[in-house]
Amino acid sequence: MIDIQVLQPDDWQLWRSLRLQALAEAPHAFGATLADWQGSGDREQRWRARLAIPGSRNVIARLEGRPVGMVSGVPAERGGDGPDDDAIELISMWVSPEARGRGVGDQLVGEMERWAAGLGVRTMRLSVRPSNAAAVALYRRHGLKETGESIGDATPDRTDQERVMAKQVPGRR
Template sequence: MAAVRICGDTHGGLSRRPRPHIRLPSPHLQGSVWAMTELWVLGPDNWSAWRALRLTALAEAPYAFGSTLAEWQGDGDREERWRARLGMRGSHNVIAVLEGRPVGMASGVPAEEPDTAELISMWVGPRARGRGVGDRLIGEIERWAHQRHARKLMLSVMPDNPAALALYERHGFTATDKLGDLLPDGERRELVLAKTLAYDADSLTSRQASRQARPSPTA
């Protein structure tokens, strides 16, 4: 699968132009369209681009993730593992590019709960923080969740990550009573936040029709 660049407003109509591989323009093109934040959707064939950014994220912000850098190094750093990560069924894996350089990432995956999607692997590099990159990434995962007709978008966040909490709260996420994963100290847990996704009347009618048209699992 080729990488796909998302063009335009993440909340409106999108045009998608396939690319045979990730090849980013020179960062000196500051005065062109590349000076804006772009989002690229990655598939298994783009595993090396995802790997580079994910390892950078785990090294730069170990406090922000349940996974550790050590788990993805050594024997854990295998091409087939990275391909499997990007090939997760139903996943939507996005990197943000600012001024020609990858600076952030996020994924949307189907959750275990029905009609629910989950935002995972969210990270924005230090040089891009405060520049709207996190907003673009969250907006894109929310757009993807809408396309899947999800009613709720969930995420987990570390309790001692106030910057991430503020970002998610700004986007309408609120705390739930769901227990998050236990942290290494054996006492605290990740916080689980959720946001109810809004649909207009036409979207709801289309969603209900789609659900009614699905074959019975016992058919």
């Protein structure tokens, strides 16, 4: 059974544990690096602040009681002009290798979509590297489509820049 838990800043140690696992296991999937969050970057205040982003929702998934996945929803930015009140962005999505293929990712994306619908936002979006085929397939299953936008730094050979995927959130009020 998969259980979803919404995290608060006091849950920073749990978030920290999963985030460090994610950055170590799938460095290609994130804009941040493990080194960014270790050493001088590994501070309680920083972890708490990450979970306290205004307007955000941070969740983990537990499979048979063990934390095995995570995702955050944050207010999307409007091209450098501040937050876009009509969109949320999924960030920091990760499922541990032993839990992949067991519906954990589907539960995490579904939770974010329900949250977005409850906020009354119009669009849910995210960015993903095209080489992350499993993640792209997961997002497509949930109705996200490529927008044609690319963001972030490309890989050194310029073949794998992050692509934006988005969908309209059902039930917008």
